[in-house]
Amino acid sequence: MTNEMGNEIATLAGGCFWCLEAPFRRLEGVSEVISGYMGGHTIDPDYKQVCSGETCHAEVIQVHFDPASIAYRDLLEIFFVLHDPTTPNRQGHDIGTQYRSAIFYHSDNQRFVAEQVVREMADNWPDPIVTKIQPAEKFYPAEEYHQRYYDRNPSQSYCMAVVAPKIAKLRAKFASRLKEPAA
Helix, strand or coil: CECCCCCEEEEEEECCHHHHHHHHHCECCEEEEEEEEECCCCCCCCHHHHHCCCCCCEEEEEEEECCCCCCHHHHHHHHHHHCCCCCCCEECCEECHHHCEEEEECCHHHHHHHHHHHHHHHHHCCCCCCCEEEECCCCEECCHHHCCHHHHCCCCHHHHHHHHHHHHHHHHHHHHHECCCCC
16 A cells, blocks of 8 residues: 555554553654454454453554655564564463554555465474454544654663563564664
């Protein structure tokens, strides 16, 4: 899927959207990252509904990126470094279908690349990858207070304990891909 500026969109689910939104926002070639919900049956769900597990929606991020600056494949490789794709419906202490690992593709090419990357990444994990690869569905942006959550709340305990280490991992492994120099 290409937006009006020629950017593509990648939609990824890998646990709490705060944990993916903050690192992906720091990548060169990424113009916008929106936290939201996808993959369920409830129309226009809210956070409380999604957290109940009854909507079947996953917490996702939509990454708007310039494929001339960063390839979709690169985004997926970073995605697999930032979360554990071997735990069904779970990331760390976050448990439930809303925390599943999924790649929602927007084109046949994205599906092909996602399948390829999953096969290539399989040897990097001691357990099988359970990441679902499925067509993108209706995207529901999360409430405003979830957008840029880490950037507005870096001292919040969850952000310090869970999100900050993911940003540190991003800086350590992908420093050349960052908008700002690694600190």
